[in-house]
Amino acid sequence: MKIQILDLAKEDLIEGYRFYEDVEAGLGGYFLTNLYTDIDSRKRVLMSNRPAREEVGMMA
Numbered sequence: 501m502k503i504q505i506l507d508l509a510k511e512d513l514i515e516g517y518r519f520y521e522d523v524e525a526g527l528g529g530y531f532l533t534n535l536y537t538d539i540d541s542r543k544r545v546l547m548s549n550r551p552a553r554e555e556v557g558m559m560a
Contacts (some may be wrong), residue, residue: 501543 505513513532521528 501547503539503543
């Protein structure tokens with residue numbers, strides 16, 4: 501599964517990073533690290549709940 505971050509959302513992430521960096525040096529990196537970790541975690545949960553091809557009778 502591939503997750504795409506839209507350009508508008510990327511701009512928001514950059515703004516969020518800068519905001520947190522202004523609050524405290526290094527906090528922006530912490531913000532992004534936790535955000536991407538959360539996205540990755542949700543992706544793994546979605547993939548683990550997805551039925552295998554054989555189970556859903558995918559046609560070739």
